[in-house]
Amino acid sequence: MQRILVVLALAILFFSASCEPDPPISCDTCPEEPVDRAISGPSTPLDYSLEVPDYLPAPILDEANPLTVEGIELGRRLFYDKIMGRDSAFACADCHQQDKAFTDGRALAAGIDGRLGTRSTMSIVNLAFNPNGFHWDGAFGKLWEQAIHPVENMLEMDEDWENVLIRLRRSDDYPERFRAAFGISRTSEITQELAVKAIAQFEMTIISADSHFDRVVYQNSEFFTEEEQLGADSLFFVEDVPVGTLHPGCGHCHNAPSFGDNRFKNNGLDAVSSLDDFSDKGLGEVSGSRFDNGKFRTPTLRNIALTAPYMHDGRFATLEEVLDHYAAGGHGVENEDPNITGFSLNDRQKAALLAFLKSLTDESLIEDSRFSSPFE
């Protein structure tokens, strides 16, 4: 009898707890008003043409999400607005920080309440040139599809999209911006898809192509130092080497001008005894093939000096550690990329390679007001 009473009491407690009203949504500027209202204002977005230097390839545009001036501006606001995270307390820009080439300086991404993710924050520059899905493992085919998940991920922004939409619809600013970008007429037409498409439009504009390297090689307005030249010609881009010579040849996978082929490879990080033993399966988790386990995207090296720590799990704190890793030549795992072979690198060569890598920093990117917070 006593046991029955305890169970009964627990059940009552459970139901009364779940019947409690949801906690109020925190949003200081959100007026309490009906969710659905008519929106007025301009509703004809202007087409936007991406500004791409002629030394870069043509960007890959998404017909399902054409770029517009208003869409990009809306996306920029959403990107920087903490309204997108739980309790209006976390923004995309908290992990993708402009002064770090849109990374966060952490080994593993830290979400709301400092919750650590399982991978390092990726730089989001030059996404307009990526043909191979998005994320470290290519899990998302379209950029805007990728933008859905950080909001929901409990290790990132940990919010329910419905709450985000309520805040956006109640905002005294966003409905007009959504109308201007997508021509909608009522707040109820503000959807998750429109929000992430706007964010993706903004991200597509973040093009980085004005580094010292670009000014030397493509713009002919600067010169390499002797050290940078050695790093470029004899180490990074090297191909024409004597028979049998081992060489870094970073350009195999990180060729100019993109400096990252966006393909998925096992770059020799882990000495697993079986392909099933990778703690993070990477592409294998997406493709379902064990032969893809341990493969991750080859990211761009543009702005690499700003994006430490390195690799998908941020295991290397410095570029010196990265070079040491590649010079060591991997672990002979059967799906390792065969271009990971190891090579010798003396101090002078290492300094030269580092000097060259630092020439890929685009100082204008981190100052560009088009990519900075619109709220500051």
Next chain:
Amino acid sequence: MKSYFYFLLPLLLLIVSCEDDDDPVSTEAELSIAFRGEFGEDDLAIQSATYDYPTGEQLKVLLFQYYLSDLELLPADGGDAVRLSDIELIRWMSATEGPVATKTYTVPTGDYQGIRFGLGVKPELNAQDPNNSPADGTLNENEFWNASARYVFAKIEANADMEGDGVFDTPLTYHMGSDALYTTITFTQDFSLDGSNDPQLTIISDVLAALSDGNNTFDISDADQQRVHGGNQAIASDIWNRLANQFELEVR
């Protein structure tokens, strides 16, 4: 009343027979060309298969790719070749892909006596820089060496077990290309295309045949021959020549 019927029936037949029965005879057909990768007698399976090499080692192939330029059908009447494509990149790089890659082209119906293509990137395209190609284009920067060496025409990459210990820890990378290596390959074989019962054309390429033709086997145990990139084209030519000679056309 019955007379109306006899009057109307011929009229109806006349109308029906006067309809435009000129069903347009299709002058075009959809031609699918299958590109099949093999390793010796086996279908090519990236990573998942273990292949015996003639000199005793074992290989796991991770990448096989080649460019084709000016893929053309040769009309039986000796007329101008029908261009299917200026450039194609045929590639096997994933364990989740099968051994056959198929490409489809719209071509004129008719009788043909063969098919022709250039193995590699034809000189006029090889002279272009990758920024002339979209980021997801066939001639993107990922297959480009540099301003002087230009595009990589073909790649074979594998990990080898040299000691027989089951560990595939010896990487092999063979990257080949230069205008001098560009090779035109012509198959002479009659076939007809009418848009209905068209034959299946399959272009077969064999990774093993590119490395070993039975008489000459490329020595993968020589450390100097395990990485053949831009500067080692003298060695690459050896593989290239076998690669260019091993293509087969199957018409069924």
